[in-house]
Amino acid sequence: MTQGITGATGQFHTKACKEYGTRMVAGVTPGKGGTSFEDIPVFDSVEKRCGRPRPTPASSTCRRPLPPTPSWNRRTRACLWSSAITEGVPVQDMMRVKRYLKERGTVLVGPNCPGVITPGECKIGIMPGHIHKRGTIGVISRSGTLTYEAVDQLTRLGMGQSTCVGIGGDPIRGLNFVDVLDRFNDDDETEAVVLIGEIGGSAEQDAADWIRAHMKKPVVGFIVGQTAPPGKRMGHAGAIISGGKGTAAEKVEALRGAGVHMAPSPADIGQTMKEALG
Structure with a gap:
């Protein structure tokens, strides 16, 4: 899966991964659920794609910080399922993400990495x-x-x-x-x-x-x-x-x-x- 798939950055790298041979099963962009890109279905959230929260091999390509919110923001949630290219994630949020994944035996690569x-x-x-x-x-x-x-x-x-x-x-x-x-x-x-x-x-x-x-x-x-x-x-x-x-x-x-x-x-x-x- 890939997050931010309908943005220019997400589209570019999703297409490149697909052309390389990576199996892209879905994309996630809030508000764009029901659309598609390169025949890849797009969902509003990872939960809606999976039916229930669970680790899914993925890539998060959001690059800009989002406004702070009382709960986890979109990029932080994406990291739960991702090889996280994402940068600018607040340290406290990243600590929660890392602990969450560790408790579930999921490997996190990143964040702020290629x-x-x-x-x-x-x-x-x-x-x-x-x-x-x-x-x-x-x-x-x-x-x-x-x-x-x-x-x-x-x-x-x-x-x-x-x-x-x-x-x-x-x-x-x-x-x-x-x-x-x-x-x-x-x-x-x-x-x-x-x-x-x-x-x-x-x-x-x-x-x-x-x-x-x-x-x-x-x-x-x-x-x-x-x-x-x-x-x-x-x-x-x-x-x-x-x-x-x-x-x-x-x-x-x-x-x-x-x-x-x-x-x-x-x-x-x-x-x-x-x-x-x-």
Whole structure:
């Protein structure tokens, strides 16, 4: 399913996902129930499509904040069923969404992320499908744009991808680095992993600890925001250095200490992976 299907952004990405081969079963846009787009039926709400609330593989493509309301707003409700591209969700709402899904055994990717793609099979999100190539390199990234950059470099160097996951740059998110690393570590089709982090928080340090203890495959890393001044937010809500913690230097040191091959610049991610694989 996709949310915001009748808007320009929703239409563009819904069509792209469908053309890629993803099965789009329905769209949701409040007030547009009963219409259709690209032969995909549109409903006023997820509940009306499903008959009762339940998790449904989906993509939420609303991009602008909605006015605050006493109850959960449309975008927050959409996240309950979504790989959430949605940005601007209030932190308290996202905490409720994450808890709700965890209690029901549902996986949340995002929010504020490009989604997830297994090249040649399925894409749920806004990533450009044509730059991806089926292969053995897993990609995890907090930065949507650098996900595309890393994938394009890998593809041009003849290294396809097993699955690419954008975990998003918000403070409260679903899957984190460790969650995805664990999956890639056990995946027979993944030979190595690209990990793209950024300043703020401790997710990269947590990933470094996990890699040191458990990772059986080569990991190439890059940290965004290496020139960011302390106390400044750099793009994402979670990309802020606070109290002197979460700096790029700390993250690079932690990952390098765990045996991660650190790319010197974003332009060198693909080449660093090529060297790591020998």
